[in-house]
Amino acid sequence: MSDIEFKLGTFSNGGGAAFVGLVIGEKIYTLSQIVEAYGRKGPTTTAGIQEMLDDWGANFDALCAVADFVANDGRPDSDWGGVATLSDLKALPPILRPPKMIYAAANYGGHIREMLAAGTAQNDEERDNMLDRDKARVRPYSFLKSPSALVGAFDDIVIPPESQKVDWEVELALAIGRTAKRVPAERALNYVAGYMTTNDVTARDAQARPDWPTLRTDWFTGKSHDTFAPMGPYFVPKAFVPDYRTIQLTLKVNGETKQDDPAGEMVFSAEEQIEHASAQIALHPGDIISTGTPEGVGHGKGTYLKAGDVVEAEAAGLGAQRCQVVAEDI
Known part of the structure:
Protein backbone atom coordinates (compact mmCIF):
# COMPACT_ATOMS: atom_id res chain seq x y z
CA MET A 1 0.00 0.00 0.00
CA SER A 2 1.14 3.54 -0.71
CA ASP A 3 2.58 5.78 1.98
CA ILE A 4 0.71 8.54 0.16
CA GLU A 5 -3.01 8.58 0.80
CA PHE A 6 -5.05 9.51 -2.23
CA LYS A 7 -8.59 9.76 -3.45
CA LEU A 8 -10.08 9.31 -6.90
CA GLY A 9 -12.73 11.35 -8.63
CA THR A 10 -14.39 11.76 -11.99
CA PHE A 11 -14.29 15.29 -13.37
CA SER A 12 -14.71 17.39 -16.46
CA ASN A 13 -13.14 20.70 -17.38
CA GLY A 14 -14.97 23.38 -19.31
CA GLY A 15 -17.61 20.99 -20.57
CA GLY A 16 -15.03 18.55 -21.90
CA ALA A 17 -14.95 14.78 -21.64
CA ALA A 18 -15.00 13.08 -18.26
CA PHE A 19 -11.64 11.99 -16.86
CA VAL A 20 -10.36 10.29 -13.73
CA GLY A 21 -8.45 12.48 -11.31
CA LEU A 22 -5.92 11.27 -8.75
CA VAL A 23 -6.39 13.50 -5.71
CA ILE A 24 -3.46 14.06 -3.35
CA GLY A 25 -4.18 16.69 -0.73
CA GLU A 26 -5.88 19.55 -2.56
CA LYS A 27 -4.28 18.77 -5.93
CA ILE A 28 -6.09 16.87 -8.66
CA TYR A 29 -3.87 15.20 -11.26
CA THR A 30 -5.23 13.92 -14.55
CA LEU A 31 -4.62 10.21 -14.10
CA SER A 32 -3.96 9.37 -17.75
CA GLN A 33 -1.24 12.03 -17.95
CA ILE A 34 0.62 11.02 -14.83
CA VAL A 35 0.43 7.32 -15.76
CA GLU A 36 2.05 8.21 -19.08
CA ALA A 37 4.76 10.17 -17.27
CA TYR A 38 5.25 7.29 -14.83
CA GLY A 39 6.41 5.13 -17.74
CA ARG A 40 6.16 1.82 -15.90
CA LYS A 41 3.34 -0.64 -15.39
CA GLY A 42 0.33 1.37 -14.32
CA PRO A 43 -3.34 0.56 -13.94
CA THR A 44 -4.91 -1.61 -16.63
CA THR A 45 -7.05 1.37 -17.63
CA THR A 46 -7.53 5.04 -16.84
CA ALA A 47 -10.85 5.27 -18.68
CA GLY A 48 -12.98 5.38 -15.54
CA ILE A 49 -13.23 4.30 -11.93
CA GLN A 50 -15.86 1.74 -12.92
CA GLU A 51 -13.42 0.19 -15.38
CA MET A 52 -10.61 0.15 -12.80
CA LEU A 53 -12.87 -1.66 -10.32
CA ASP A 54 -13.08 -4.61 -12.72
CA ASP A 55 -9.53 -5.50 -11.62
CA TRP A 56 -9.36 -3.47 -8.43
CA GLY A 57 -6.71 -5.45 -6.58
CA ALA A 58 -4.08 -4.99 -9.29
CA ASN A 59 -5.21 -1.49 -10.16
CA PHE A 60 -5.11 -0.27 -6.56
CA ASP A 61 -1.52 -1.51 -6.22
CA ALA A 62 -0.63 0.29 -9.45
CA LEU A 63 -2.31 3.49 -8.28
CA CYS A 64 -0.30 3.34 -5.06
CA ALA A 65 2.91 3.18 -7.07
CA VAL A 66 1.80 6.08 -9.26
CA ALA A 67 0.84 8.16 -6.20
CA ASP A 68 4.25 7.54 -4.63
CA PHE A 69 5.90 8.54 -7.90
CA VAL A 70 3.95 11.80 -8.12
CA ALA A 71 4.57 12.71 -4.50
CA ASN A 72 8.28 11.94 -4.53
CA ASP A 73 9.41 12.76 -8.06
CA GLY A 74 10.10 16.39 -7.24
CA ARG A 75 8.80 17.86 -10.48
CA PRO A 76 7.00 21.19 -10.47
CA ASP A 77 3.26 20.92 -10.93
CA SER A 78 3.53 22.49 -14.37
CA ASP A 79 5.39 19.42 -15.64
CA TRP A 80 2.42 17.15 -15.05
CA GLY A 81 0.24 18.98 -17.55
CA GLY A 82 -2.96 18.37 -15.64
CA VAL A 83 -2.96 19.70 -12.08
CA ALA A 84 -6.07 21.43 -10.76
CA THR A 85 -8.11 21.95 -7.61
CA LEU A 86 -11.72 21.01 -7.01
CA SER A 87 -12.91 24.57 -7.64
CA ASP A 88 -11.37 24.45 -11.15
CA LEU A 89 -13.38 21.45 -12.28
CA LYS A 90 -16.88 20.03 -12.49
CA ALA A 91 -17.22 17.07 -10.13
CA LEU A 92 -19.19 14.19 -11.64
CA PRO A 93 -20.39 11.08 -9.79
CA PRO A 94 -17.20 9.09 -9.16
CA ILE A 95 -18.73 5.95 -10.65
CA LEU A 96 -20.66 7.23 -13.64
CA ARG A 97 -22.72 4.16 -14.52
CA PRO A 98 -22.86 1.68 -11.64
CA PRO A 99 -24.52 -1.63 -12.55
CA LYS A 100 -26.90 -1.26 -9.62
Whole structure:
Protein backbone atom coordinates (compact mmCIF):
# COMPACT_ATOMS: atom_id res chain seq x y z
CA MET A 1 0.00 0.00 0.00
CA SER A 2 1.14 3.54 -0.71
CA ASP A 3 2.58 5.78 1.98
CA ILE A 4 0.71 8.54 0.16
CA GLU A 5 -3.01 8.58 0.80
CA PHE A 6 -5.05 9.51 -2.23
CA LYS A 7 -8.59 9.76 -3.45
CA LEU A 8 -10.08 9.31 -6.90
CA GLY A 9 -12.73 11.35 -8.63
CA THR A 10 -14.39 11.76 -11.99
CA PHE A 11 -14.29 15.29 -13.37
CA SER A 12 -14.71 17.39 -16.46
CA ASN A 13 -13.14 20.70 -17.38
CA GLY A 14 -14.97 23.38 -19.31
CA GLY A 15 -17.61 20.99 -20.57
CA GLY A 16 -15.03 18.55 -21.90
CA ALA A 17 -14.95 14.78 -21.64
CA ALA A 18 -15.00 13.08 -18.26
CA PHE A 19 -11.64 11.99 -16.86
CA VAL A 20 -10.36 10.29 -13.73
CA GLY A 21 -8.45 12.48 -11.31
CA LEU A 22 -5.92 11.27 -8.75
CA VAL A 23 -6.39 13.50 -5.71
CA ILE A 24 -3.46 14.06 -3.35
CA GLY A 25 -4.18 16.69 -0.73
CA GLU A 26 -5.88 19.55 -2.56
CA LYS A 27 -4.28 18.77 -5.93
CA ILE A 28 -6.09 16.87 -8.66
CA TYR A 29 -3.87 15.20 -11.26
CA THR A 30 -5.23 13.92 -14.55
CA LEU A 31 -4.62 10.21 -14.10
CA SER A 32 -3.96 9.37 -17.75
CA GLN A 33 -1.24 12.03 -17.95
CA ILE A 34 0.62 11.02 -14.83
CA VAL A 35 0.43 7.32 -15.76
CA GLU A 36 2.05 8.21 -19.08
CA ALA A 37 4.76 10.17 -17.27
CA TYR A 38 5.25 7.29 -14.83
CA GLY A 39 6.41 5.13 -17.74
CA ARG A 40 6.16 1.82 -15.90
CA LYS A 41 3.34 -0.64 -15.39
CA GLY A 42 0.33 1.37 -14.32
CA PRO A 43 -3.34 0.56 -13.94
CA THR A 44 -4.91 -1.61 -16.63
CA THR A 45 -7.05 1.37 -17.63
CA THR A 46 -7.53 5.04 -16.84
CA ALA A 47 -10.85 5.27 -18.68
CA GLY A 48 -12.98 5.38 -15.54
CA ILE A 49 -13.23 4.30 -11.93
CA GLN A 50 -15.86 1.74 -12.92
CA GLU A 51 -13.42 0.19 -15.38
CA MET A 52 -10.61 0.15 -12.80
CA LEU A 53 -12.87 -1.66 -10.32
CA ASP A 54 -13.08 -4.61 -12.72
CA ASP A 55 -9.53 -5.50 -11.62
CA TRP A 56 -9.36 -3.47 -8.43
CA GLY A 57 -6.71 -5.45 -6.58
CA ALA A 58 -4.08 -4.99 -9.29
CA ASN A 59 -5.21 -1.49 -10.16
CA PHE A 60 -5.11 -0.27 -6.56
CA ASP A 61 -1.52 -1.51 -6.22
CA ALA A 62 -0.63 0.29 -9.45
CA LEU A 63 -2.31 3.49 -8.28
CA CYS A 64 -0.30 3.34 -5.06
CA ALA A 65 2.91 3.18 -7.07
CA VAL A 66 1.80 6.08 -9.26
CA ALA A 67 0.84 8.16 -6.20
CA ASP A 68 4.25 7.54 -4.63
CA PHE A 69 5.90 8.54 -7.90
CA VAL A 70 3.95 11.80 -8.12
CA ALA A 71 4.57 12.71 -4.50
CA ASN A 72 8.28 11.94 -4.53
CA ASP A 73 9.41 12.76 -8.06
CA GLY A 74 10.10 16.39 -7.24
CA ARG A 75 8.80 17.86 -10.48
CA PRO A 76 7.00 21.19 -10.47
CA ASP A 77 3.26 20.92 -10.93
CA SER A 78 3.53 22.49 -14.37
CA ASP A 79 5.39 19.42 -15.64
CA TRP A 80 2.42 17.15 -15.05
CA GLY A 81 0.24 18.98 -17.55
CA GLY A 82 -2.96 18.37 -15.64
CA VAL A 83 -2.96 19.70 -12.08
CA ALA A 84 -6.07 21.43 -10.76
CA THR A 85 -8.11 21.95 -7.61
CA LEU A 86 -11.72 21.01 -7.01
CA SER A 87 -12.91 24.57 -7.64
CA ASP A 88 -11.37 24.45 -11.15
CA LEU A 89 -13.38 21.45 -12.28
CA LYS A 90 -16.88 20.03 -12.49
CA ALA A 91 -17.22 17.07 -10.13
CA LEU A 92 -19.19 14.19 -11.64
CA PRO A 93 -20.39 11.08 -9.79
CA PRO A 94 -17.20 9.09 -9.16
CA ILE A 95 -18.73 5.95 -10.65
CA LEU A 96 -20.66 7.23 -13.64
CA ARG A 97 -22.72 4.16 -14.52
CA PRO A 98 -22.86 1.68 -11.64
CA PRO A 99 -24.52 -1.63 -12.55
CA LYS A 100 -26.90 -1.26 -9.62
CA MET A 101 -27.45 0.84 -6.50
CA ILE A 102 -28.81 -0.83 -3.36
CA TYR A 103 -30.00 1.38 -0.50
CA ALA A 104 -30.80 0.54 3.12
CA ALA A 105 -34.08 1.62 4.67
CA ALA A 106 -34.70 2.18 8.39
CA ASN A 107 -31.13 1.41 9.44
CA TYR A 108 -30.51 3.88 12.30
CA GLY A 109 -32.48 3.72 15.54
CA GLY A 110 -32.98 7.47 15.76
CA HIS A 111 -34.25 7.62 12.20
CA ILE A 112 -36.70 4.78 12.84
CA ARG A 113 -38.07 6.58 15.90
CA GLU A 114 -38.44 9.92 14.11
CA MET A 115 -40.27 8.29 11.20
CA LEU A 116 -42.64 6.58 13.64
CA ALA A 117 -43.28 9.92 15.34
CA ALA A 118 -44.15 11.32 11.89
CA GLY A 119 -46.85 8.67 11.48
CA THR A 120 -45.15 6.04 9.32
CA ALA A 121 -46.75 3.12 11.18
CA GLN A 122 -50.46 2.66 10.58
CA ASN A 123 -51.14 0.74 13.78
CA ASP A 124 -49.51 -0.42 17.03
CA GLU A 125 -48.43 -3.74 15.55
CA GLU A 126 -46.54 -2.01 12.77
CA ARG A 127 -44.98 0.36 15.28
CA ASP A 128 -43.80 -2.53 17.45
CA ASN A 129 -42.38 -4.33 14.41
CA MET A 130 -40.39 -1.26 13.32
CA LEU A 131 -38.94 -0.83 16.79
CA ASP A 132 -37.96 -4.49 17.02
CA ARG A 133 -34.37 -4.71 15.78
CA ASP A 134 -33.78 -8.25 17.06
CA LYS A 135 -31.39 -9.63 14.46
CA ALA A 136 -32.55 -13.16 15.18
CA ARG A 137 -35.86 -12.10 13.63
CA VAL A 138 -35.22 -9.04 11.48
CA ARG A 139 -33.13 -8.88 8.31
CA PRO A 140 -31.84 -5.74 6.57
CA TYR A 141 -34.43 -3.93 4.45
CA SER A 142 -33.07 -2.84 1.09
CA PHE A 143 -34.38 -1.28 -2.09
CA LEU A 144 -32.99 -0.48 -5.54
CA LYS A 145 -32.50 3.11 -6.68
CA SER A 146 -32.05 3.93 -10.33
CA PRO A 147 -28.48 4.86 -11.33
CA SER A 148 -30.02 7.53 -13.56
CA ALA A 149 -30.72 9.51 -10.36
CA LEU A 150 -26.97 10.13 -9.95
CA VAL A 151 -25.56 13.65 -10.11
CA GLY A 152 -22.32 15.23 -8.99
CA ALA A 153 -21.59 16.62 -5.54
CA PHE A 154 -22.26 20.23 -6.58
CA ASP A 155 -25.13 19.73 -9.01
CA ASP A 156 -28.67 20.95 -8.46
CA ILE A 157 -31.31 18.87 -6.71
CA VAL A 158 -34.43 19.28 -8.84
CA ILE A 159 -37.83 19.14 -7.14
CA PRO A 160 -40.48 17.51 -9.36
CA PRO A 161 -43.76 19.43 -9.58
CA GLU A 162 -45.73 16.48 -8.19
CA SER A 163 -43.97 16.59 -4.84
CA GLN A 164 -44.24 19.06 -1.97
CA LYS A 165 -42.27 16.94 0.51
CA VAL A 166 -38.77 16.39 -0.85
CA ASP A 167 -36.42 15.37 1.95
CA TRP A 168 -32.71 14.83 2.60
CA GLU A 169 -30.79 11.76 3.83
CA VAL A 170 -27.00 11.90 4.15
CA GLU A 171 -25.49 8.43 3.87
CA LEU A 172 -22.25 6.50 3.64
CA ALA A 173 -21.99 4.71 0.30
CA LEU A 174 -19.60 1.90 -0.52
CA ALA A 175 -18.52 0.48 -3.86
CA ILE A 176 -17.99 -3.21 -4.53
CA GLY A 177 -14.60 -4.21 -5.94
CA ARG A 178 -15.02 -7.98 -6.44
CA THR A 179 -17.88 -10.19 -7.55
CA ALA A 180 -19.67 -11.34 -4.42
CA LYS A 181 -22.29 -14.03 -3.98
CA ARG A 182 -23.44 -15.33 -0.59
CA VAL A 183 -20.61 -13.64 1.24
CA PRO A 184 -20.69 -13.99 5.05
CA ALA A 185 -20.51 -10.79 7.06
CA GLU A 186 -17.12 -11.65 8.54
CA ARG A 187 -15.55 -11.57 5.06
CA ALA A 188 -17.71 -8.88 3.51
CA LEU A 189 -15.28 -5.96 3.73
CA ASN A 190 -12.84 -7.92 1.55
CA TYR A 191 -15.23 -7.14 -1.29
CA VAL A 192 -15.38 -3.39 -0.69
CA ALA A 193 -13.19 -1.17 -2.89
CA GLY A 194 -13.95 2.21 -1.35
CA TYR A 195 -16.38 4.72 0.14
CA MET A 196 -18.24 7.86 -0.94
CA THR A 197 -20.54 10.56 0.44
CA THR A 198 -24.10 10.44 -0.85
CA ASN A 199 -27.51 12.00 -0.24
CA ASP A 200 -30.54 9.74 -0.68
CA VAL A 201 -32.97 12.49 -1.68
CA THR A 202 -36.55 11.34 -1.20
CA ALA A 203 -40.02 12.53 -2.21
CA ARG A 204 -41.93 11.51 0.91
CA ASP A 205 -45.36 12.28 -0.51
CA ALA A 206 -44.59 10.12 -3.56
CA GLN A 207 -43.76 7.12 -1.39
CA ALA A 208 -47.29 6.89 -0.04
CA ARG A 209 -49.79 5.64 -2.63
CA PRO A 210 -53.40 6.20 -1.55
CA ASP A 211 -54.47 4.90 -4.96
CA TRP A 212 -52.77 1.58 -4.08
CA PRO A 213 -53.27 1.38 -0.30
CA THR A 214 -52.56 -2.34 0.02
CA LEU A 215 -49.20 -2.06 -1.78
CA ARG A 216 -47.85 0.57 0.60
CA THR A 217 -44.46 2.18 -0.11
CA ASP A 218 -43.64 3.22 -3.67
CA TRP A 219 -39.83 3.13 -3.57
CA PHE A 220 -39.44 3.82 -7.29
CA THR A 221 -41.41 7.06 -7.37
CA GLY A 222 -40.18 8.25 -4.01
CA LYS A 223 -36.49 7.62 -4.56
CA SER A 224 -35.48 7.53 -8.23
CA HIS A 225 -36.29 10.95 -9.65
CA ASP A 226 -33.52 12.52 -11.68
CA THR A 227 -30.95 14.27 -9.42
CA PHE A 228 -32.06 12.36 -6.30
CA ALA A 229 -28.63 10.76 -5.75
CA PRO A 230 -25.83 13.32 -5.39
CA MET A 231 -22.64 11.25 -5.08
CA GLY A 232 -19.04 12.13 -4.28
CA PRO A 233 -17.07 14.25 -4.93
CA TYR A 234 -14.49 11.60 -4.10
CA PHE A 235 -14.04 7.86 -4.08
CA VAL A 236 -11.76 6.97 -1.16
CA PRO A 237 -10.11 3.54 -1.31
CA LYS A 238 -11.00 1.29 1.60
CA ALA A 239 -7.33 0.96 2.53
CA PHE A 240 -7.34 4.62 3.63
CA VAL A 241 -10.45 4.23 5.81
CA PRO A 242 -9.30 2.37 8.95
CA ASP A 243 -12.81 2.02 10.37
CA TYR A 244 -15.86 3.20 8.44
CA ARG A 245 -17.89 3.19 11.67
CA THR A 246 -16.04 6.28 12.90
CA ILE A 247 -17.04 8.35 9.86
CA GLN A 248 -19.25 11.25 10.94
CA LEU A 249 -22.27 11.89 8.74
CA THR A 250 -23.45 15.50 8.69
CA LEU A 251 -25.98 17.42 6.67
CA LYS A 252 -26.92 21.09 6.74
CA VAL A 253 -29.77 22.95 5.08
CA ASN A 254 -29.11 26.67 4.61
CA GLY A 255 -26.27 26.40 7.13
CA GLU A 256 -28.36 24.75 9.86
CA THR A 257 -27.15 21.33 10.98
CA LYS A 258 -29.88 18.73 10.54
CA GLN A 259 -27.99 15.43 10.77
CA ASP A 260 -24.82 14.69 12.73
CA ASP A 261 -24.11 11.09 13.75
CA PRO A 262 -21.39 8.48 13.22
CA ALA A 263 -21.85 5.65 10.74
CA GLY A 264 -21.22 3.25 13.62
CA GLU A 265 -24.80 3.78 14.82
CA MET A 266 -26.16 1.65 11.98
CA VAL A 267 -28.51 -1.12 13.06
CA PHE A 268 -27.21 -3.46 10.37
CA SER A 269 -23.53 -2.97 9.64
CA ALA A 270 -22.10 -2.55 6.17
CA GLU A 271 -20.87 -6.14 6.46
CA GLU A 272 -24.36 -7.42 7.29
CA GLN A 273 -25.86 -5.47 4.41
CA ILE A 274 -23.39 -7.00 1.96
CA GLU A 275 -24.17 -10.46 3.35
CA HIS A 276 -27.90 -9.84 2.91
CA ALA A 277 -27.67 -8.32 -0.58
CA SER A 278 -25.27 -10.94 -1.92
CA ALA A 279 -27.61 -13.69 -0.72
CA GLN A 280 -30.28 -12.32 -3.07
CA ILE A 281 -28.25 -11.30 -6.12
CA ALA A 282 -24.61 -11.37 -7.15
CA LEU A 283 -22.80 -8.11 -6.50
CA HIS A 284 -20.39 -6.94 -9.18
CA PRO A 285 -17.54 -4.42 -9.33
CA GLY A 286 -18.97 -0.92 -9.38
CA ASP A 287 -22.19 -1.79 -7.57
CA ILE A 288 -23.00 0.77 -4.89
CA ILE A 289 -24.51 0.04 -1.50
CA SER A 290 -25.78 3.05 0.44
CA THR A 291 -25.99 2.12 4.09
CA GLY A 292 -28.85 4.20 5.52
CA THR A 293 -29.36 7.60 7.07
CA PRO A 294 -29.23 8.74 10.70
CA GLU A 295 -31.75 10.82 12.62
CA GLY A 296 -32.53 14.35 11.45
CA VAL A 297 -34.43 14.08 8.17
CA GLY A 298 -36.99 16.74 7.43
CA HIS A 299 -39.96 14.40 7.60
CA GLY A 300 -39.42 13.94 11.33
CA LYS A 301 -40.37 17.60 11.90
CA GLY A 302 -42.55 18.17 8.85
CA THR A 303 -40.01 20.39 7.08
CA TYR A 304 -38.95 19.83 3.49
CA LEU A 305 -36.72 21.23 0.80
CA LYS A 306 -37.84 24.13 -1.36
CA ALA A 307 -36.37 25.95 -4.31
CA GLY A 308 -33.52 28.19 -3.19
CA ASP A 309 -32.34 25.95 -0.35
CA VAL A 310 -28.72 24.85 -0.15
CA VAL A 311 -27.96 21.32 1.06
CA GLU A 312 -24.48 20.46 2.34
CA ALA A 313 -23.79 16.78 3.01
CA GLU A 314 -20.59 15.12 4.12
CA ALA A 315 -19.23 11.79 5.23
CA ALA A 316 -16.11 13.00 7.02
CA GLY A 317 -12.93 12.38 5.08
CA LEU A 318 -14.75 11.46 1.88
CA GLY A 319 -15.53 14.96 0.61
CA ALA A 320 -18.36 17.42 1.11
CA GLN A 321 -21.30 18.16 -1.19
CA ARG A 322 -23.05 21.45 -1.75
CA CYS A 323 -26.22 21.30 -3.83
CA GLN A 324 -28.68 24.04 -4.72
CA VAL A 325 -32.34 23.07 -4.69
CA VAL A 326 -34.33 24.17 -7.75
CA ALA A 327 -37.80 23.59 -9.10
CA GLU A 328 -38.10 21.47 -12.21
CA ASP A 329 -38.41 23.55 -15.36
CA ILE A 330 -41.42 22.16 -17.19
